[in-house]
Structures are given as C-alpha cells and as structure tokens.
Amino acid sequence: MNMIHNNAHLDISIFNHVDINLYPLFISIYEQKSISKAAKILCITQSAASHALQRLRQHLQDDLFVRTGSKMLPTPFAEQIYPTVKNALFAFQNISKQKQQFDPHSIQTLKVAVHDEIEPIIFPQLIQHFQKLNLNIQFLSSKLDRKNVVADLATQQVDFVIDLEQNYAEKISYQNLVQDQFVICTQHKQMNQALYFSSPHIGVSSRRTGVLIEDIYLNKEQFSRQIFLRCQHYSTALQVLAQYPDAILTIPKQILAHLYIEDCIHIFDLPVELPVLNMGMYWHQALNENSRHVFLRNEIFKIFA
Numbered sequence: 001m002n003m004i005h006n007n008a009h010l011d012i013s014i015f016n017h018v019d020i021n022l023y024p025l026f027i028s029i030y031e032q033k034s035i036s037k038a039a040k041i042l043c044i045t046q047s048a049a050s051h052a053l054q055r056l057r058q059h060l061q062d063d064l065f066v067r068t069g070s071k072m073l074p075t076p077f078a079e080q081i082y083p084t085v086k087n088a089l090f091a092f093q094n095i096s097k098q099k100q101q102f103d104p105h106s107i108q109t110l111k112v113a114v115h116d117e118i119e120p121i122i123f124p125q126l127i128q129h130f131q132k133l134n135l136n137i138q139f140l141s142s143k144l145d146r147k148n149v150v151a152d153l154a155t156q157q158v159d160f161v162i163d164l165e166q167n168y169a170e171k172i173s174y175q176n177l178v179q180d181q182f183v184i185c186t187q188h189k190q191m192n193q194a195l196y197f198s199s200p201h202i203g204v205s206s207r208r209t210g211v212l213i214e215d216i217y218l219n220k221e222q223f224s225r226q227i228f229l230r231c232q233h234y235s236t237a238l239q240v241l242a243q244y245p246d247a248i249l250t251i252p253k254q255i256l257a258h259l260y261i262e263d264c265i266h267i268f269d270l271p272v273e274l275p276v277l278n279m280g281m282y283w284h285q286a287l288n289e290n291s292r293h294v295f296l297r298n299e300i301f302k303i304f305a
Contacts, residue, residue, distance in 0.1 A: 025052050027089060180253055184196070
C-alpha cells in the first residue's frame with residue numbers, strides 16, 4: 001500500500017481548470033433526479049444550476065444526465081463516477097468539520113411539518129425547551145402533506161416532519177418521540193365490547209377517503225363498526241358528540257388532553273386491544289452528519305426522552 005501511495009502523482013495543474021463547486025451540484029441532481037430540486041438544496045436559482053451543469057458537462061465531456069419524462073436520469077459515465085465524487089466530497093467535508101465549532105446561536109429558523117391534531121402535543125413543549133436555551137429561533141409550523149414528505153425533506157423546505165410512525169422512503173430516518181393509545185369518548189355511562197360495536201361512530205381524518213387508522217387495526221381482528229360521521233378535526237367530533245347521546249368517538253389520549261370536553265361526555269378504555277400509537281420525527285439521511293441538524297435533533301429528543 002505504501003508503494004502505491006508513494007508512486008501516485010497528483011497533477012496540481014489540472015485544478016486550474018476545475019470548479020470544485022460543480023460537484024455538489026452533480027451529487028444533488030443525481031440523488032434528486034431533478035435540477036430544480038437540486039437548485040433548492042444548494043440555494044441557487046434553477047437557471048444557475050442549469051448553467052453550472054452545462055459547464056460540468058463540457059469539462060467531463062459527457063451529458064451526465066438525460067431528461068426522461070419529468071426526471072433527470074444519469075448516463076453510464078455518471079453512474080460510474082458518482083461513488084468516487086461523493087467520497088471525495090465526504091473527505092472535504094470531514095476536513096472542514098475538524099476545524100469548525102458549531103454555534104447554536106447561528107440557528108435562525110426551525111421548520112416543522114406536523115399534522116394539525118399532533119401540533120398541540122409537540123409545539124408548546126418544543127418552543128418552551130428552546131426558549132430556555134436562550135436561542136433566538138423563529139419557529140415555523142406547516143401543515144403535513146404526506147404526499148410531499150420526501151421531497152420537502154430532501155429539498156429542506158422543512159427541517160423535520162412529525163407524524164405517526166410509517167415507512168416514507170429508504171432515505172428518510174425516523175426517531176420515536178411520543179407513545180399514545182386510543183380511548184373512547186361517549187355520553188354512554190358504561191362501555192363494553194357489544195355496545196361499542198353496535199353504536200354509531202364518529203371518525204376523524206384529514207383525508208377525503210381511505211380507512212381510518214383505528215379501523216385498520218380493528219379489521220385485522222375481524223371487527224367492524226358503523227361510522228355515521230367523518231370529519232377533519234377531533235374538536236369538531238367532540239362538539240357533535242355532545243349532541244348525540246348514542247355516538248362514540250375513538251381518539252388518541254394525548255390529543256384528547258388538549259381539547260375541551262363537555263361535562264356530559266365520559267371517557268373509557270377501549271373494550272378491544274389496539275396497538276400503541278408511535279409518533280416521531282422524520283428527517284433526510286443526507287443531513288445525518290450536518291452539525292446544525294444534529295444539534296436540533298438531539299435537543300428535540302431531550303424534550304420527549
């Protein structure tokens with residue numbers, strides 16, 4: 001190995017003709033399959049990204065990417081050099097990290113996409129924690145759009161997504177923050193399995209169609225129930241529940257703790273066993289070693305540990 005290293009010759013002169021900044025763009029387009037998404041990640045305009053790609057094409061004498069439908073797919077040469085380029089960029093990154101000390105006071109924003117109903121569980125504690133650290137952070141909460149989670153995280157439109165545990169994509173990391181369980185709200189003064197399944201139910205979902213999460217679990221156990229109302233918010237469901245003595249609402253316990261409950265409504269445990277609900281934080285694996293992101297993740301973990 002020493003012989004190979006000693007005989008290797010580094011031609012310094014060729015770097016006069018190489019713009020190293022073009023290679024992060026190459027990696028971003030390769031991984032995102034999109035010039036516009038790569039431009040957002042690098043905080044440059046799409047026009048600037050297109051011109052930079054053209055310069056890299058001329059330098060390497062290869063098209064590198066070919067548009068197929070809505071995607072930019074790599075050429076065989078791009079496939080060949082991708083691992084080498086990425087390893088080289090990792091090496092540069094590690095050199096930089098050795099001399100850099102991250103200052104938490106440099107954080108200006110924390111952007112989180114979260115479901116409406118989960119926001120009251122997460123955000124009050126999150127803001128309280130970071131205010132104790134005396135960090136001047138602007139907190140931005142946006143509505144969760146599950147269809148665009150991967151793209152939003154990849155392009156850093158949001159720092160984190162907080163949602164129920166599920167498989168979004170291979171390059172999306174997950175850490176559990178909160179466990180919850182379903183309980184029953186109803187005007188009934190007692191509850192058993194027969195009454196639960198014979199009563200009319202209120203279902204809550206932000207989606208227009210599709211099976212509710214509790215029904216997914218119930219169906220697996222060969223149970224079914226009649227849903228006479230499907231609405232978007234648990235607060236609405238509780239108001240309707242106060243008007244219908246026979247109705248039942250199945251709701252996560254921690255969400256219920258943040259809502260107003262009429263005196264006529266009673267709370268019961270479910271008469272059937274359902275799995276616990278895991279709610280956690282998602283982020284893109286490309287940011288696993290990012291100092292800012294590591295700091296934010298660790299602090300958020302502390303809140304719910």
